[in-house]
Amino acid sequence: MPIKNTKNSLFLPNFCDLKMVFAVVIIGELLAFILTLAPLSIEQQRWNDLALISLFIQWNGLLGSSSLCILRPFFVNYSNQFVATASYLVLLLVIIFVSELSFFIIDYYQLGLIIPSTTHWEFLLHNLLIGSIISALALRYFYIQHQWRMKVQMQSKTKLQLLQARIRPHFLFNSMNTIASLTRTKPQDAERITEDLAELFRMLLKEQKELIPWSEELTLSKRYLDIEKQRLRERLSVEWSIENIPDEMMVPALLLQPLLENAIFHGIEPEINGGIINIKGEFVHKQLILSIENNNSKNPAHRKGNKMALDNIRERLEVFYQGRASINCEEINGVFLTVLKLPYLHDSESSL
Amino acid sequence: MKIIIVDDEPLARERLALLIAEINDQYIIDFAGNGLQAIEQFNKSSADIILMDIRMPGMDGLEAARHLSDLDNPPAIIFTTAFDEYALDAFKSEAVDYLLKPMRKELLEKALKKCSKLNKLQLEQLALRSEETYIRTHIAAQIRGNILLIATADIACFLADHKYTTVQYYKNNIIKETIIEDTLKSLEQEFAEDFLRIHRNALIKKQKIESLEKKQDGGVFVHLKNMPGGIEVSRRHVAELRRCLKN
Secondary structure (H helix, E strand, C coil): CCCCCCHHHCCCCCCCCHHHHHHHHHHHHHHHHHHHHCCCCCCCCHHHHHHHHHHHHHHHHHHHHHHHHHHHHHHCCCCHHHHHHHHHHHHHHHHHHHHHHHHHHHHHCCCCCCCCCCCHHHHHHHHHHHHHHHHHHHHHHHHHHHHHHHHHHHHCCCHHHHHHHHCCHHHHHHHHHHHHHHHHHCHHHHHHHHHHHHHHHHHHCCCCCCEEEHHHHHHHHHHHHHHHHHHHHHHEEEEEEECCCCCCCEEECCCHHHHHHHHHHHHHCCCCCCEEEEEEEEEECCEEEEEEEEECCCCHHHCCCCHHHHHHHHHHHHHHHCCCCEEEEEEECCEEEEEEEEECCCHHHHCC | CEEEEECCCHHHHHHHHHHHHHHCCCCEEEEECCHHHHHHHHHHCCCCEEEEECCCCCCCHHHHHHHHHCCCCCCEEEEEECCCHHHHHHHHHHCCCEEECCCCHHHHHHHHHHCCCCCHHHHHHHHHHCCCCCCCCEEEEEECCEEEEEEHHHEEEEEECCCCEEEEEEECCEEEEEEECCCHHHHHHHCCCCEEEEECCEEEEHHHEEEEEECCCCCEEEEECCCCCCEEECHHHHHHHHHHHHC
């Protein structure tokens, strides 16, 4: 199925590039050397062989890369899997075409002496076999190189961006303002919020690799909601219903907080009368199932989501659970529902 | 000197009020929890300065400021925000007064002393540059120094004659009419999603269309809900209107 491929993530290098054409010529020539040197028996006419093999390989290489160059704008719209299969087939077709053409020329001009003792089919099969191995190796190489490049790109995302994906600067400055206000009127509340904020940020500034016990994650989420409650007062109501989740179950630190922050940003803040956030958690079949439900504002101006937070959570789930955990969001009749499923991990597994 | 503090967070309002009282206890302070309340408050008893938060439920600060600036004698507006990358850039380039929360008393004092009135152009620029594509929730009309706010949900159509634009809106299901300052062209751009141009001088709300009537001379008229008389549809807009009705 065609999947939209963003321009940068096409794994094939650009064969229209002059440098790439040069590389294809050089690699083709090296291959010709290998093929010439490979036979064990010593023959007199190695230079002749090299010339013929080179000619054949260069035709294949150049025709193959120009086909891929022409197909490139078309490939951009498809998934890498599709592109890999398609380019492999294209390369094989080119080999068949060139082989047939050379055999025809040899036959027509009766140059049979050049390639002694081969039938048409032997010749074609021979070329196709070598070609299919070399093409597969080349495509595999391009794919790995592409993967490596993507990884480097991912890693070069700055720490700050990661931090912002997990917490909105809005939250930090609003909390500071809350503290500034409370310092005069209710110093004790101000003190408590400062402590809550310190705890949250201590956890945030740790490495993202951290796993913590569920009980601790729950406490952190409640601390976060306490801070927001001071700011939003009666507009924010939270209903918890957590059942038989083992306290010692290990979960990625601060996985919940960005979800709660999203719920407040989209469900509570845009509404004059606020709203309710429903958090339900249960432990079924060795799996934690957590759902967060909030009204989604009808006001279109506030609908623009923070996809960053969700993307970040997905990435972290992949790192910790390799596909065994999931997060799903859906909106039904103005109610926004997020469901998080995590498999049970205990303490000894947490040192992944 | 009278000041209205507009913020949806009670603690933020409290702190601002404390700071202002410390700067000068002669200032009279009023409060509002969002843009709509701010305008209500202003209509009740006008103010010299409005300290306006940006992100608020109901009606946000930028929109409220736009409505207020339509007045002949608008108040000075100082925006307050905790964090708003987009808005901040815009404020700087449009030379609009703004304060960052939590704010310092010295800066607030300075701002109160030298704050300037915003002009319409500045505010329109702000709206254009703000984070979301900007569509007002209300249309404002000025009546004897007060602002009359009409929710866009209540509007049936905008009509223009050579000099004025009028808005026809429902109040308790009865059509009312008032003159506004916007041009039909700018309204058409802003509300393109919900309104449809049917004539050089008419922009109607798609949702309120009741029926089409074809006159014997070939002219087409559209009838809106609860609205006496039809509005003429110009020939080149008939096809588009029919297409819209089908959906």
